[in-house]
Amino acid sequence: MKKKVFVCFLKSPVGTGYYIEGIRASLGILSGDEEHEVYVAFMGKGVRSALKGVDRAYSARMLGSLTEMVVGGALHVERESLAEEGFMESDLDQGFSVAPREEIWKMMSAADVTLSF
Numbered sequence: 265m266k267k268k269v270f271v272c273f274l275k276s277p278v279g280t281g282y283y284i285e286g287i288r289a290s291l292g293i294l295s296g297d298e299e300h301e302v303y304v305a306f307m308g309k310g311v312r313s314a315l316k317g318v319d320r321a322y323s324a325r326m327l328g329s330l331t332e333m334v335v336g337g338a339l340h341v342e343r344e345s346l347a348e349e350g351f352m353e354s355d356l357d358q359g360f361s362v363a364p365r366e367e368i369w370k371m372m373s374a375a376d377v378t379l380s381f
Contacts (some may be wrong), residue, residue: 266300268289268375269375271289271302271381272304272306272379272381273286273380274308274381275309275314276310276330277310277313282381283369286379287326289379301335303334304330304338304349305339305371306340307345308345316355316356317357318357339361340367341360342363342368343362344364345365346362
């Protein structure tokens with residue numbers, strides 16, 4: 265049964281395995297028999313995962329695949345969280361798109377399943 269899945273990254277990528285596990289879980293959902301719609305957003309401290317200079321030696325290929333497979337081909341970063349963490353859109357690495365909180369909440373509320381990492 266096809267589901268809409270919203271995956272949000274809420275924690276900093278440094279010092280935890282949540283970031284990598286979230287990417288792996290998202291790819292697992294997308295690679296199954298069902299054709300799930302997956303939306304990905306980086307919120308709160310999770311926006312730090314989308315910054316330039318973050319070590320992506322392990323995650324770069326997975327992020328590339330994830331970007332190709334998610335709805336709209338976009339990994340969203342919540343604009344308000346970015347500002348709250350003291351960063352600007354120009355601090356984001358390539359492959360991440362900024363979306364306002366209202367848009368992120370609409371994605372989340374339309375989802376059948378929400379996972380947070």
